[in-house]
Amino acid sequence: MSxxxxxxxxxxKNAVDVMPEGKREFLRGYAEAVNTMAQIYGIPRPQENG
Structure with missing residues (x-):
C-alpha cells in the first residue's frame, strides 16, 4: 500500500470513530458500491510500485 x-x-479510520451511525453506513455503502461496480465492469485496480 502506498x-x-x-x-x-x-x-x-479517525473520521469513522467520530461519525454518527448514519454517516458510517453511508460511507460503507458507498465503498461497497464502488467495489461492486469495479468487479462488475472489470475495472483494473491500480498497481502499486513497491
Whole structure:
C-alpha cells in the first residue's frame, strides 16, 4: 500500500470513530458500491510500485 493510501486510510479510520451511525453506513455503502461496480465492469485496480 502506498504512503498516500495509508494516509487516506488513517484519515478515514479517525473520521469513522467520530461519525454518527448514519454517516458510517453511508460511507460503507458507498465503498461497497464502488467495489461492486469495479468487479462488475472489470475495472483494473491500480498497481502499486513497491
Amino acid at each position: 504512503e498516500e493510501n495509508k494516509k487516506i486510510m488513517e484519515s478515514l
